[in-house]
Amino acid sequence: xxxxxxxxxxxxxxxxxxxxxxxxxxxxxxxxxxxxxxxxxxxxxxxxxxxxxxxxxxxxxxxxxxxxxxxxxxxxxxxxxxxxxxxxxxxxxxxxxxxxxxxxxxxxxxxxxxxxxxxxxxxxxxxxxxxxxxxxxxxxxxxxxxxxxxxxxxxxxxxxxxxxxxxxxxxxxxxxxxxxxxxxxxxxxxxxxxxxxxxxxxxxxxxxxxxxxxxxxxxxxxxxxxxxxxxxxxxxxxxxxxxxxxxxxxxxxxxxxxxxxxxxxxxxxxxxxxxxxxxxxxxxxxxxxxxxxxxxxxxxxxxxxxx
Ligand code: HSE
Numbered sequence: 001x002x003x004x005x006x007x008x009x010x011x012x013x014x015x016x017x018x019x020x021x022x023x024x025x026x027x028x029x030x031x032x033x034x035x036x037x038x039x040x041x042x043x044x045x046x047x048x049x050x051x052x053x054x055x056x057x058x059x060x061x062x063x064x065x066x067x068x069x070x071x072x073x074x075x076x077x078x079x080x081x082x083x084x085x086x087x088x089x090x091x092x093x094x095x096x097x098x099x100x101x102x103x104x105x106x107x108x109x110x111x112x113x114x115x116x117x118x119x120x121x122x123x124x125x126x127x128x129x130x131x132x133x134x135x136x137x138x139x140x141x142x143x144x145x146x147x148x149x150x151x152x153x154x155x156x157x158x159x160x161x162x163x164x165x166x167x168x169x170x171x172x173x174x175x176x177x178x179x180x181x182x183x184x185x186x187x188x189x190x191x192x193x194x195x196x197x198x199x200x201x202x203x204x205x206x207x208x209x210x211x212x213x214x215x216x217x218x219x220x221x222x223x224x225x226x227x228x229x230x231x232x233x234x235x236x237x238x239x240x241x242x243x244x245x246x247x248x249x250x251x252x253x254x255x256x257x258x259x260x261x262x263x264x265x266x267x268x269x270x271x272x273x274x275x276x277x278x279x280x281x282x283x284x285x286x287x288x289x290x291x292x293x294x295x296x297x298x299x300x301x302x303x304x305x306x307x
Contacts, residue, residue, distance in 0.1 A: 003036040004109050005306040008102030009299050010087050011094035012170065012264045013138040016225040016255035017203035021151045023094075025142040026170060027299035031098045032306065033062065034082040035106030042078040043067050050085030062099040065127030069104045069115070072123070079107055089131075090178035092262035093294075097139030100127030105144065105303045117144045122157055132181040132259075139258060146302030148211055164298050165214040169273035171246070173280040174262040175237060176290040184232055184259040192227050199226045216252055216268055223253020223266065236261045241283045249279035270295070 009030035013023040031050075038044070043057040043066045057063030062081055070079070081103050087095040104123045108115050115123075124140045141149035141159045148162040192200075203222045210218035233239040233256065242263050243254040250272040251265035263280075267273050273295045284291045 001110060003034065004106045005032060005034050006102050006106045006109075006303060007032055007306050008098040008105070008303045009143055010294075011097055011139045011142045011258075012172065013094060013142075013258040014225070014228065014256065015148075015207070015264075016223040016229070016253060017200055017207055018138070018150070019200075019225070019228050020136045020138050022148065022204065022207075023138040023142040024148045024164070024170070025146045025299040025302050026093065026172070026294065026296040028296040029087060029093065029294050031086050031095075031102055032084040033099075033102035033106060034084075035103060035110060036080045036082075037110055038078050038080045040078045041076065043070055044078065044080045045083065046080045047082040048085065049083070051089055053083070053085065053089070059130075060099070061096045061127040061130050062103040063127075064130045065100040065124045066103040066107060068126040069107055069120075069123040073111070075111070079110075081106075088174070088176075088178075090180055091174050092179065092256065092258040092260045093172060093174065094139035094143060094258060096128055096131035096181075097124070097143050100124035101140055101143040101303050103127075109305060118157055118159055120144055121159065125154070125157075132185065134182075134185060142302065144302050147298060147300045150208065162208055162211050164211045164300075165216065167269050168298050169267050169270055170264055170294075170296050170298070171251070171267065171273045171276040171280065172257055172262050172264045172294045172296070173242060173284065174292045174294070175284065176292070177237070177261050179235055179260045181259040184235060187231050187235075188228060189231070196226050199224075219266065220252035223255060225255050229256055232256050232260050236263065237289055238283050238287060239263065242280055245279040245283050246276045249275045251276050270297075
């Protein structure tokens with residue numbers, strides 16, 4: 001096999017109470033990438049569609065993660081990468097993570113899978129860091145492993161897979177404004193009050209338990225972010241109205257997806273997810289801001305081969 005096409009999914013990081021550690025994988029939106037073995041040594045990006053991104057591998061997220069993996073290989077051939085980008089950069093649903101994951105996953109498949117998913121995450125972290133100026137894996141891990149993941153530590157990298165109820169659906173609204181991860185990290189406080197930290201880790205612990213025990217009520221009670229949301233929500237138009245409308249339509253909980261501007265909600269079934277979609281739409285229809293909405297079950301597979 002000299003060529004492979006992969007689907008690299010969008011992801012929701014933080015999941016309200018798990019800043020930089022928790023994430024889950026989406027099904028209905030993602031990038032496609034073609035990775036090809038070529039005679040010339042090195043990593044080459046030969047085609048990009050969808051968004052205007054750099055072709056030079058050292059400047060492209062998919063290229064940087066590919067180079068990190070390539071340096072760990074001793075091969076007398078190279079790789080060419082085509083990127084069909086569907087996830088808008090700066091959308092808050094793991095655009096850079098999808099790019100970083102797709103290239104290393106595809107290369108690994110082409111050479112007989114010498115690396116496990118944790119090792120692929122290590123390479124992908126290098127690409128993600130190009131975009132966010134910081135090494136974190138809360139989008140990368142769910143994109144590679146699927147489902148919900150908890151990044152127990154980055155150094156050494158330890159990823160924990162968390163099960164989730166079968167019926168869980170996400171509705172995500174993406175207002176068409178760009179918030180750069182590096183900028184939305186820069187506005188965060190460097191220290192947090194102890195009482196807020198206590199609330200946050202209690203929520204994270206109970207959310208993980210609720211996902212294990214299919215406890216929808218506890219999922220809802222745990223989806224609260226008392227540390228990051230007060231700062232970042234100010235960058236997102238209509239955030240409080242979207243949250244209120246989604247909760248009224250049956251959402252278990254609502255939060256900022258990754259570093260924003262996307263807003264995610266989780267609910268028990270597809271009908272409720274569609275009702276939340278309508279409620280969110282109604283809020284933004286009253287503004288002049290364009291938006292996309294995605295309804296998706298939790299993708300338990302993660303990045304996958306298309307052909
Ligand atoms: N945990 C990251 C953040 C996700 O919220 O900044 C976005 O890359």
